[in-house]
Amino acid sequence: MTVQRRGKAPSQADVARLAGVSQSAVSRVISGDAATARIPEETRRRVFDAVRELGYVANPAARAMRKQRNNLLGVHTFERVFPHAREDFYFEFLLGIEERAEETGFDLVLFTSTGAGGDGERKIYRGGTNRLNLADGSILLGVSTDRGELARLWYEGYTFVHIGRREVPGAEIPQIIPDYRTASGRIVERLAGLGHRRFGYVRDWLELEPYADRRTGYAEAIARLGLSDASPGYLGAPGIDEVWLEEVVGGAATAVVVESVRLAEALRERLAARGRKVPDDISVAVLEGAPADLAGQWASLEIPRKEIGRIAVDRLHAMLDDPGQRAESLLVPCPLIAGTTIAAVS
Amino acid sequence: MTVQRRGKAPSQADVARLAGVSQSAVSRVISGDAATARIPEETRRRVFDAVRELGYVANPAARAMRKQRNNLLGVHTFERVFPHAREDFYFEFLLGIEERAEETGFDLVLFTSTGAGGDGERKIYRGGTNRLNLADGSILLGVSTDRGELARLWYEGYTFVHIGRREVPGAEIPQIIPDYRTASGRIVERLAGLGHRRFGYVRDWLELEPYADRRTGYAEAIARLGLSDASPGYLGAPGIDEVWLEEVVGGAATAVVVESVRLAEALRERLAARGRKVPDDISVAVLEGAPADLAGQWASLEIPRKEIGRIAVDRLHAMLDDPGQRAESLLVPCPLIAGTTIAAVS
DNA sequence: CACCTGTGCTCATACGTATGCGCACCGTTT
DNA sequence: AAACGGTGCGCATACGTATGAGCACAGGTG
Incomplete structure (x- = not known):
């Protein structure tokens, strides 16, 4: 029956002693550096035998200190x-x-x-x-x-x-x-391709960089394609504005681009409360990754996270x-x- | 505007030079060892100032090598x-x-x-x-x-x-x-408490240690409580045996303990096909963690993974x-x- | 025989930190 | 004045690895 090995783990020095070579030779054999070519098969074998016998494994801390890498x-x-x-x-x-x-x-x-x-x-x-x-x-x-x-x-x-x-x-x-900017633009393009000309944009409350990218992409596409953006839109206040909503219901926009799923769902409900259906009456697209839900899959972008x-x-x-x-x-x-x-x- | 610092990261030696002390003093101040008590506030301050000025941070590899811990x-x-x-x-x-x-x-x-x-x-x-x-x-x-x-x-x-x-x-x-063994026993106890006397056991095909524990716990409880186990039961072959199933339907067992959810579901279906309902006619318990499903929550054990x-x-x-x-x-x-x-x- | 080219290693050192030991100095006690 | 204890550090070393430099020897060439 084997007995648990006590004491320190063996070092290259221990291996060297057993193999009858110097520590540096052991290092060269093991790490296989350029100079290894100059070490004959016979010596290498002795070293590897000693390694196996002692169960030597490199000390990662020491190695990391010496090289500048530790994988x-x-x-x-x-x-x-x-x-x-x-x-x-x-x-x-x-x-x-x-x-x-x-x-x-x-x-x-x-x-x-x-x-x-x-x-x-x-x-x-x-x-x-x-x-x-x-x-x-x-x-x-x-x-x-x-x-x-x-x-x-x-x-x-x-x-x-x-x-x-x-x-x-x-x-x-x-x-x-x-690339939210490009993706946002392409969503606008797709909507434009479906015949939409009057757009709305709903901001989220967050003010992080990624949202700025989306707004830029949207604004650029609106300008580039000569579309109209119903205010307060992308420059306005976050959330769904009541006045703006009435305008949309009145036909000020046929397509709305929304920054988050949460807001899109709120929008759909409030449109429904006013007798407007998505997408029959109004198209809605979301500018974030969106899981499929009961009411279908949002037109959205996918964040290729993996x-x-x-x-x-x-x-x-x-x-x-x-x-x-x-x-x-x-x-x-x-x-x-x-x-x-x-x-x-x- | 700051310029990216090039070259090596500063070491304790660098800090020492700047603070006008020795490297060992720096080490003592920083790592706060016992001898730190003997270093006056004034010196400590000088060291910390130097640390801040150089942006010194300890080299984890060296530290790990010296101590035997790296957290x-x-x-x-x-x-x-x-x-x-x-x-x-x-x-x-x-x-x-x-x-x-x-x-x-x-x-x-x-x-x-x-x-x-x-x-x-x-x-x-x-x-x-x-x-x-x-x-x-x-x-x-x-x-x-x-x-x-x-x-x-x-x-x-x-x-x-x-x-x-x-x-x-x-x-x-x-x-x-x-502790599958105890838990399995307790499930049997609970069933016995509900009046069950004739038991059956369905094995999974896997032969890993954890299943052995379950079988032991089950067998012990059966013996301890003086219950009967309808063969082939816990010693028999894995899976749901046709002959055995007929015996159960015929009343050879009123409670069946099953190793896996998969098997339990199969069992429920095959009992249903023979006009037996769970739990009205036959009680079924599972010896693994089981999510709630459409047909209700399995009587089971919970693996406290977290x-x-x-x-x-x-x-x-x-x-x-x-x-x-x-x-x-x-x-x-x-x-x-x-x-x-x-x-x-x- | 002097010289050169490989070969097969060894020597020495550096990496950055932690720590046992001890020295120099100072104030106090006897 | 000698002895002593405390304070404030510095010296030296060890940890295990990688690597540049170089040594000793063998064999070949001129």
């Missing part, structure tokens, strides 16, 4: 990864990240360290110790990313990418960005392989979902 | 973590693990490295490099855990726990085990804090779900 990819989310509430948001990204990390031989570190505040929001810098350093590079993920921390991270020359748009003055944060996760990993690899390169952001196209909530103008 | 908790699954998610086997465990890790200030490493086979199954040992070493200790998770790898891991003295029962001859693997995840983390911490202690396994009680598929004997 670890950090993932920092500013909220918990697993919990249900945010599950939908993060989940698909992680899927892609994990897949790609696995394919490229990297392990993943989930940074779960909370800030001292205990408010549940996560911080990168905690008591002077930036834990992200543990990983060769990191993917940052989350809507509430702290701009100050991003700036510092960038300033310190840490290698990372941010999923989603996040502009920080004075820093060039490499971002992987769903794809974005994979891209983020590749991007990170590229940055690690060539540290000198400029950190550029990347737009990822969003496919359109045809849906059942838009129709040709009647 | 990393490994999670190794033998299949991918993120796929399937919602109904996924792993998900709830991870929820608990993440929560508890966060609470205790540990980060999580997800080991995603596959074996060379590319068959999707994951290996711990990959080309002589046991990646788990990266973490202070690990939680192993998965039904198909390779026994040989577990044995080796244990032999090498690595600190880990296994979620789920997994016996390895010659090694004492610390396991966190849902709780188990949390316990696993705590267990690991205990082992890390006291390396000498014997690695003991732990049974976690499974609550019973009353359900709607059992009733008093008619």
